[in-house]
Amino acid sequence: xxxxxxxxxxxxxxxxxxxxxxxxxxxxxxxIYNGLGAVFFNATVEHEKxxxxxxxxxxxxxxxxxxxxxxxxxxxxxxxISSYENxxxxxxxxxxxxxxxxxxxxxxxxxxxxxxKILGLGGRERAEKLRKYAESAWKIYDLEASxxxxxxxxxxxxxxxxxxxxTSLESDxxxxxxxxxxxxxxGFSKRNSLRRNICLPPLGLMKKLRAEISLQNAAYxxxxxxIRELLGPSDKTEKSKLNLLRQRYGxxxxxxxxxxxxxxxxxxxxxxxxxxxxxxxxxVASKQYFKNSAVEDMIDYIENNFDSMLKPHFTAYWGxxxxxxxxxxxxxxxxxxxxxxxYLTFGSMLIAAPLGIAAAIYFSEYAKExxxxxxxxxxxxxxxxxxxxxxxxxxxxxxxxxLKVSESKSVLAGAITLALLILPTIIRACEEALKxxxxxxxxxxxxxGAGKWKAICTVILPAALxxxxxxxxxxxxxxxxxxxxxxxxxxxSIGSAxxxxxxxxxxxxxxPWNIYNICSEHEMADRVGHVQYGMVLTLIGLxxxxxxxxxxxxxxxxxxxx
Amino acid sequence: xxxKNNKLIMDKSANxxxxxxxxxxxxxxxxxxAIPTLAIIFIIFFITREALPFFSDLKNVAEFFTGTNWxxxxxxxxxxxxxxxxxxxxxxxxxxxxxxVPLGILTAVCLSEIVSKKISxxxxxxxxxxxxxPSVAFGFFALIVFAPLLQNHGGIVLFGAALACGIPLSLIxxxxxxxWVSIKILKLKDESAHPWVCTAIFVPGCSLVCAAAAALxxxxxxxxxxxxxxxxxxxxxxxxxxxxxxxDAINSVGRDMREGSLALGATRFxxxxxxVLPCAKSGIAVAVILGLMRVVGETMVxxxxxxxxxxxxxxxxxxxxxxxxxxxxxxxxxxxxDQSTGSARYHVLFAMSFCLLVGGxxxxxxxxxxxSDRLKAKKI
Numbered sequence: 007x008x009x010x011x012x013x014x015x016x017x018x019x020x021x022x023x024x025x026x027x028x029x030x031x032x033x034x035x036x037x038i039y040n041g042l043g044a045v046f047f048n049a050t051v052e053h054e055k056x057x058x059x060x061x062x063x064x065x066x067x068x069x070x071x072x073x074x075x076x077x078x079x080x081x082x083x084x085x086x087i088s089s090y091e092n093x094x095x096x097x098x099x100x101x102x103x104x105x106x107x108x109x110x111x112x113x114x115x116x117x118x119x120x121x122x123k124i125l126g127l128g129g130r131e132r133a134e135k136l137r138k139y140a141e142s143a144w145k146i147y148d149l150e151a152s153x154x155x156x157x158x159x160x161x162x163x164x165x166x167x168x169x170x171x172x173t174s175l176e177s178d179x180x181x182x183x184x185x186x187x188x189x190x191x192x193g194f195s196k197r198n199s200l201r202r203n204i205c206l207p208p209l210g211l212m213k214k215l216r217a218e219i220s221l222q223n224a225a226y227x228x229x230x231x232x233i234r235e236l237l238g239p240s241d242k243t244e245k246s247k248l249n250l251l252r253q254r255y256g257x258x259x260x261x262x263x264x265x266x267x268x269x270x271x272x273x274x275x276x277x278x279x280x281x282x283x284x285x286x287x288x289x290v291a292s293k294q295y296f297k298n299s300a301v302e303d304m305i306d307y308i309e310n311n312f313d314s315m316l317k318p319h320f321t322a323y324w325g326x327x328x329x330x331x332x333x334x335x336x337x338x339x340x341x342x343x344x345x346x347x348x349y350l351t352f353g354s355m356l357i358a359a360p361l362g363i364a365a366a367i368y369f370s371e372y373a374k375e376x377x378x379x380x381x382x383x384x385x386x387x388x389x390x391x392x393x394x395x396x397x398x399x400x401x402x403x404x405x406x407x408x409l410k411v412s413e414s415k416s417v418l419a420g421a422i423t424l425a426l427l428i429l430p431t432i433i434r435a436c437e438e439a440l441k442x443x444x445x446x447x448x449x450x451x452x453x454x455g456a457g458k459w460k461a462i463c464t465v466i467l468p469a470a471l472x473x474x475x476x477x478x479x480x481x482x483x484x485x486x487x488x489x490x491x492x493x494x495x496x497x498x499s500i501g502s503a504x505x506x507x508x509x510x511x512x513x514x515x516x517x518p519w520n521i522y523n524i525c526s527e528h529e530m531a532d533r534v535g536h537v538q539y540g541m542v543l544t545l546i547g548l549x550x551x552x553x554x555x556x557x558x559x560x561x562x563x564x565x566x567x568x
Numbered sequence: 569x570x571x572k573n574n575k576l577i578m579d580k581s582a583n584x585x586x587x588x589x590x591x592x593x594x595x596x597x598x599x600x601x602a603i604p605t606l607a608i609i610f611i612i613f614f615i616t617r618e619a620l621p622f623f624s625d626l627k628n629v630a631e632f633f634t635g636t637n638w639x640x641x642x643x644x645x646x647x648x649x650x651x652x653x654x655x656x657x658x659x660x661x662x663x664x665x666x667x668x669v670p671l672g673i674l675t676a677v678c679l680s681e682i683v684s685k686k687i688s689x690x691x692x693x694x695x696x697x698x699x700x701x702p703s704v705a706f707g708f709f710a711l712i713v714f715a716p717l718l719q720n721h722g723g724i725v726l727f728g729a730a731l732a733c734g735i736p737l738s739l740i741x742x743x744x745x746x747x748w749v750s751i752k753i754l755k756l757k758d759e760s761a762h763p764w765v766c767t768a769i770f771v772p773g774c775s776l777v778c779a780a781a782a783a784l785x786x787x788x789x790x791x792x793x794x795x796x797x798x799x800x801x802x803x804x805x806x807x808x809x810x811x812x813x814x815x816d817a818i819n820s821v822g823r824d825m826r827e828g829s830l831a832l833g834a835t836r837f838x839x840x841x842x843x844v845l846p847c848a849k850s851g852i853a854v855a856v857i858l859g860l861m862r863v864v865g866e867t868m869v870x871x872x873x874x875x876x877x878x879x880x881x882x883x884x885x886x887x888x889x890x891x892x893x894x895x896x897x898x899x900x901x902x903x904x905x906d907q908s909t910g911s912a913r914y915h916v917l918f919a920m921s922f923c924l925l926v927g928g929x930x931x932x933x934x935x936x937x938x939x940s941d942r943l944k945a946k947k948i
Contacts, residue, residue, distance in 0.1 A: 008838070015837045022678055027694055033706075365601040382601055389604045391928050391935075392608075392925065393925070395865065399921045404614045426607050490703075525872065526872060538708065545704070546701060546705050549702055
């Protein structure tokens, strides 16, 4: 009985151990796998285009050919789009409408008497009569427009024709009214009433027709945006008009391209009216929606020529570490953040290490146990227990608002704050290291006639240095990863890599803060997934590399002692 | 001194100079050593100074600790009820302790008592690596990996966790309970019947656990960023601290104690529970307090994983609701209050960090007190 209990307990405890190892693995593996995806991935030609045009990369001839071939494969698609948008029937029917419009105005000009009679009436009656007159005059025009709306001309082109008709109707009405004003001396209110009412029926119809086809057009635009998102703009003139980089290039990564195809091209959001007449958004398969139209051919073309339009090829983008970010990290690398983390870590180390070593020397070599010393020791422990966010607030209230070490956030303020944070760890590690130096070393040094100071400098410190370094390196790792203290003292979310001369006055982007920022506050978080993972992997890699170095040093030290 | 040509005696001035530099050097070292003390004093002073404008109004203070309406940025009608925020902190802390303390102590026991030295040496770096991973990376994991998992497959995750905890727990409870029942209540003389009693207790207990787990299978989690997520991730962060410090404590229990216990016929389980752990209890208490401090002071994980909702969960133990903690509030709102230094919001956030600081100092004092108690006990 007791043995069963013993066994089961043993098994549970081992399971706990395994759980811990599994936790570490389960934590690290997805980060490593996805993080490596930021550097090694299946790129599309858009990636090379971006590198060539923004970062002056030398793209090998082979890849340039790839880009050209991809452009060639895209050409038919752009042609389909432009022919859909400017279909010939629309231009002709637009001309037809314009002709009818001119005829109607001519006939109204000819028929002056009726108009004069109507305009002679007063107020409300006048407006009503005018409307009736206009209705009968525009009958042919309205019929023709309604016929066109039901014809096979693409709604996109039709909308364009109707839009231009709308503007010309308005301007013609104005002109007609002012012409009548000149011949009949109408006065302000009559002229206005004429202008407003004479084209009312056709304008109302145009509005109604456009509203009907606008739902269809909205769906088409949605699809076209998806295509833009996938492939980028069609030519240079269109490209030069766009401001944001994310609009100027298509998807640079194959995984994102496939996602775009699935989510923005094969499926789109359309607006329909529900039974109560309110507009609702609905998600549909776009092929189904555009069945039997030219748009369906476009979608088919994209699906069938997906690879040849994007030319996927495996690439290792080392620039991820060394390039500046573009368009809030959607393109480019993370160099400024790495740089900022480097400044902050080394800055805090330069401040904290000498102080820590000096304090440790005092504690282990000079201090005699007493009340003052135990108070000092207690304060070291207390400092280690202060929450890191409180350090950040302290840095803000003391260093920036009171001492004014810099105008606002700066690397210097951040480094001092971080130095305070890691000081207790360094003091403890160094003290342990000094205590581990055998007493015989000290006695030998003193016995040879060295002063206390000399003994410390020439014998004790060198003996303790390796294990001191171990402690310092570990706390460096901690400084590199801390976020809370630098939020208010040093970190900014965007910016380029700082020059050394700027570190006293300027804030800097830093890996930990930007990881938070890109995860929680990025406007297009789903487009920068690889960058998120890449940044975290970089930070963890940096910290773990420091720790491995420390572990390795300690192991070597232990062997030496043996 | 009288023999002027004696070269053995140092020049008076050189002697004085040497003594002076010695003194100066020592004073310099001392002043450097006092930096942590100064830093503590300055931190307390400045946090208090910035918090005082808020605390000086007693009505504010009452609302701060009891109100539930938190609207510090509303200039016309500001409200500073921080109770949900305090409650969120407590909830997340307690939640992570429930996960981390048993797990951490068990792991420490396993590392120092059960597995061989070799395996324990392999595992030491694992614990250290877990401790070294930056908190923002944990926050990232919670937000990007764990939260979607909870949101999309919450039922399965809870089911698995309930089974993994419940079955061993019911086994561990049913074994001693069965023995106790068969001896004290049923008064069975025959020892071979005891296992049957234990089984009779274990089977319904286990099926109860399974039923509870199956009920969890249908739970839908509306938001992946909630108190549970934050608690679990914080527990993982606190584990290394708890494991390594309690391992030290357990290791420092003398060999003679263990051997005595084993020689008297106790099993390893009994030795660990009745001898080793009681001996190491103050060290383990220190470990738990330090782990707690890490959890309370942690910012990035709770900011990213807790959901930042200003409501007290309904019912109060519902860990699947989003909460908000003090650290997350400070980190999230100070950025906006920063520019208008001197605003009510700026001061109330400092007041909150003052509470955090006081809590940290109390916990720290407690840990040092327990540790010094232990030292004294050892000396005796």
